[in-house]
Amino acid sequence: MSRKPEVEDRMRNAATGNTGRIVEEVAGCGIKLVASLPDTWISDLIEAFDRDERFIHVAVNREESAIGLCSGAFFGGTGALALMGASGFMTCVYALTKINYTYQIPLLIFITLRGGLGDRAKYHVSNGLYLLPLMESISMPYVIVDSPEKVSLISKAYEQSRVLCRPVVVGFARQVLQQ
């Protein structure tokens, strides 16, 4: 028996593996808006959000624009996720501290843990050295997802962001994103 075309489309578009688990966890939070800038580690994830009709995926011109867009979405009652690489996140200190800290606006942010163990890209060495200390220096709450079992931390991070009225970062290790 053949399936209806729309069911087949949905199945074809459904992300699998860890990417699928992450997408489902985000959807379970009630998040509708995903603003992204790419990193090679998250290209599959970005594509999965883009294909999934439960989300409005917006490709932005720079990471700070994702912070602005998602912060405004809060006032539209829209759950939002800013998705970016570690380098992009490093450029967002001003936007995060001035907008989200000043006005106490919650926000969930996904970043890649570039420069960590196993990342052979020399241009990410600075992220390995400074990313976590930078987050700690601005008192940015974060959780590390370095195994598939920890994907469930996403919803806890989202909830914590709402309680704290400030951003919470979820940092993904390579093995979770590129299974």
Next chain:
Amino acid sequence: MQLRECFEYLASRRTNQLVITSAGNCSEMWWEVTHDRENVFYLEASMSLTSMFGAGLALGVPKLPLWVFTGDGAFCMNPGMLMVERQLKLSNMTHFLVSNRCYGSTYEVPLPNAAANDYAGMARAMGVERVLFFDSLDGFKRDFDVAVLAPGHKFVVLEVERVGKKLKEPPMEGPEMKYLFGRSIEKASGIKIFDE
């Protein structure tokens, strides 16, 4: 065109529009003219992100019209904002670029390439379909209904003179503004923003 007379006219024509203003002259003059505490978000700390902030809001409240004001100092920091706006095609958002060719929040220090910057041309080059330019109040008044009140995303360049003095900042603190603005949106739109 003088910024004050331009904003006074805008305020006189405003009905139910939510307003977001960028740092410096935009926030300070809008506050001075309106003293509106509830339906305005004075995004004093943003450096170029007012229109992205507005776009995020506009997505969630498609039936509420939104006016976003960006100073040209902020615009120069992030003109790519228009690419995102164009992509989103937000029919309820009008983006005003207040061009005074200087950094109004820092004692009017000149912008780079100030005299030659063609903001309307930049917007057109990024595919924004409805781009309008006004450098006189008479022209702005004449075309206001089409330029501002007609539905559809619009980018409106307002060429104004420098204010020439430091204005007072809106007196609200960040969290106060968040709740005043958010409650106002909840009331106007029926959506829920804050957790119980």
